Amino acid sequence: AAKSEGRNCYQLFVPSMSEQAQKQAYIQNQLRQILEHNQLEVHYQGQYSVEEDRFIGFEALVRWPQRDNQPRISPAQFIPIAEQSRLIYDLGQAVLIQACTVLQEWQESTHTRHLTLAVNLSAKQLNAHDFLDRLENILCRFTFPFTKLTFEITETAFLEHSECVTRTVNTLKAMGFSLALDDFGTGYSSLNYLQNLPFDIIKIDQCFIQRLGTCNKTWALVKAIITIADAFNMSIVAEGVESKKQLESVIALGCDKIQGYYYSTPIPKEQIDSLISSTTPASPLKLTVNRSTN
Ligand code: C2E
Ligand code: MG
Ligand code: MG
Numbered sequence: 001a002a003k004s005e006g007r008n009c010y011q012l013f014v015p016s017m018s019e020q021a022q023k024q025a026y027i028q029n030q031l032r033q034i035l036e037h038n039q040l041e042v043h044y045q046g047q048y049s050v051e052e053d054r055f056i057g058f059e060a061l062v063r064w065p066q067r068d069n070q071p072r073i074s075p076a077q078f079i080p081i082a083e084q085s086r087l088i089y090d091l092g093q094a095v096l097i098q099a100c101t102v103l104q105e106w107q108e109s110t111h112t113r114h115l116t117l118a119v120n121l122s123a124k125q126l127n128a129h130d131f132l133d134r135l136e137n138i139l140c141r142f143t144f145p146f147t148k149l150t151f152e153i154t155e156t157a158f159l160e161h162s163e164c165v166t167r168t169v170n171t172l173k174a175m176g177f178s179l180a181l182d183d184f185g186t187g188y189s190s191l192n193y194l195q196n197l198p199f200d201i202i203k204i205d206q207c208f209i210q211r212l213g214t215c216n217k218t219w220a221l222v223k224a225i226i227t228i229a230d231a232f233n234m235s236i237v238a239e240g241v242e243s244k245k246q247l248e249s250v251i252a253l254g255c256d257k258i259q260g261y262y263y264s265t266p267i268p269k270e271q272i273d274s275l276i277s278s279t280t281p282a283s284p285l286k287l288t289v290n291r292s293t294n
């Protein structure tokens with residue numbers, strides 16, 4: 001082994017390097033080049049209001065560039081790798097700039113001006129001491145109202161370094177941005193922090209939506225989450241709604257805002273216009289959502 005051959009001896013080829021470590025190194029190198037050449041892509045997934053019967057916003061989702069007909073590497077795979085290095089900062093910045101550019105374009109036209117845009121933030125970004133400086137550096141190039149930009153943060157971001165994250169999150173709220181708690185219910189949800197942090201939106205994770213039809217307990221759980229959101233004056237977005245049956249379930253539970261393949265998959269920005277002007281799949285029930293509106 002390399003160690004037994006002395007401290008100053010470096011082995012270039014490490015046969016023991018696991019397949020996973022190799023893949024990780026590959027992704028890291030590729031991602032560095034992609035960012036250097038400004039080739040990272042962003043897709044946008046619609047968020048639909050059943051009550052308003054139209055798209056009310058989009059979520060920006062980073063995409064590995066498509067090359068040589070190879071399948072794109074999924075963000076679930078490369079985001080955690082980016083988070084292990086400084087690459088996550090450049091990635092986050094690249095996504096934010098593209099998202100802000102789209103949001104700015106929406107201000108120019110009456111049929112897009114109402115749309116909000118959500119951008120995911122990783123805990124690592126929120127923990128960076130220069131996060132707010134970097135943010136202001138980007139935002140000063142744009143004139144859209146800050147209320148139109150939502151930051152999505154997963155609850156696991158509050159597990160470590162919570163003081164720094166909490167301070168930054170409060171600052172973001174004070175600046176006027178909207179805040180969404182992403183993947184709600186999948187981490188170690190503490191109802192205590194829900195009370196103390198200024199979230200406007202709770203996103204119910206897609207794993208709950210998938211289990212709705214088959215599990216009574218899930219039904220009760222989602223019902224409880226919606227009741228809490230109501231009491232705290234937060235709105236709810238149901239993630240991962242794919243089927244009409246799931247849509248009917250979440251509507252029956254009192255959820256108005258829907259994000260999922262039923263209404264729209266993530267699409268490149270060029271396709272947004274035709275999505276929002278097409279007649280959308282008829283909401284099964286233009287029914288009043290069964291929930292005390294606030
Ligand atoms: P997320 O923020 O919870 O985003 C929702 C994920 O669910 C997206 O996966 C979306 O494509 C997928 N999804 C939406 N509707 C449906 C549906 O009806 N069925 C199914 N099966 N899936 C649906 P995606 O794009 O692969 O992203 C995965 C995760 O990667 C995101 O989860 C987010 O945590 C992270 N991510 C994506 N873009 C960014 C980014 O720009 N920055 C950071 N920090 N994280 C990002
Ligand atoms: Mg998200
Ligand atoms: Mg989510």
Ligand code: MG
Nearest residue numbers: 182183205206
């Ligand atoms: Mg997720």
